[in-house]
Amino acid sequence: MQRRNQSRQTRRGFTLLEILIVLAIIGVIAAMAVPRLLGQQRTANIRTTNAAIVALEEAAQYYAVGNSATYPETIQALLQKSPDGSDPVLDKIPTDAWGTPLNYEYPNTKASVSRPAIWSSGENRQNENGGGDDINNWKDLQATSK
Numbered sequence: 001m002q003r004r005n006q007s008r009q010t011r012r013g014f015t016l017l018e019i020l021i022v023l024a025i026i027g028v029i030a031a032m033a034v035p036r037l038l039g040q041q042r043t044a045n046i047r048t049t050n051a052a053i054v055a056l057e058e059a060a061q062y063y064a065v066g067n068s069a070t071y072p073e074t075i076q077a078l079l080q081k082s083p084d085g086s087d088p089v090l091d092k093i094p095t096d097a098w099g100t101p102l103n104y105e106y107p108n109t110k111a112s113v114s115r116p117a118i119w120s121s122g123e124n125r126q127n128e129n130g131g132g133d134d135i136n137n138w139k140d141l142q143a144t145s146k
Contacts, residue, residue, distance in 0.1 A: 042123070045097035049120045049135045052094045056102055057137060059089045060116050071116050075104035096120035096135070103127060111138035 059078055064071045066086060072078055078090040093101045100121045110117040110130055122133035130136040 045123070046135060048097040052096055052102060053118045053120065053135065053137050056090075056094050056104065056118050057116065060104075060106070060118075063089045071106045073106055075102070096122075098123060098125055100125050103130075108138070110136070113138075 056075075060071050063078055063082065066082055075093055079088050079093070081088055095101050098121075103119050103121065104116055105118075106116040108115060108117040117130070117136065117138050119130045119134050119136035121127045122135055124133055126132070128134050130138065
């Protein structure tokens with residue numbers, strides 16, 4: 001009887017080897033999962049930015065409907081009351097997934113269509129006029145104009 005109690009008392013914790021094995025397993029799982037999660041974050045940021053660009057383009061179209069089919073020349077026009085006295089189309093300038101305000105240009109010099117060019121400065125937050133890592137809408141504009 002005494003022998004059974006003694007063996008229970010000596011085995012109360014994990015050995016160093018057991019802890020190291022568990023940590024190694026956790027490390028392997030993390031090494032497989034983290035790169036996938038980081039890639040998904042970048043994809044999510046691009047999709048969020050594309051959605052913001054589409055929303056800004058729709059706001060400009062809404063403005064044009066109420067203003068003789070004329071798009072605003074600046075993004076600030078969407079923040080002001082329309083010439084007909086209606087409320088502003090936007091409360092604030094939309095931002096991309098990285099918190100940078102979207103860029104807007106009308107008349108559009110980026111594509112041969114009569115809709116505004118809208119782009120994000122991208123992950124590096126540097127306005128490269130639609131190039132580099134900037135996310136833009138004129139590829140879609142050119143595809144819909146053909």
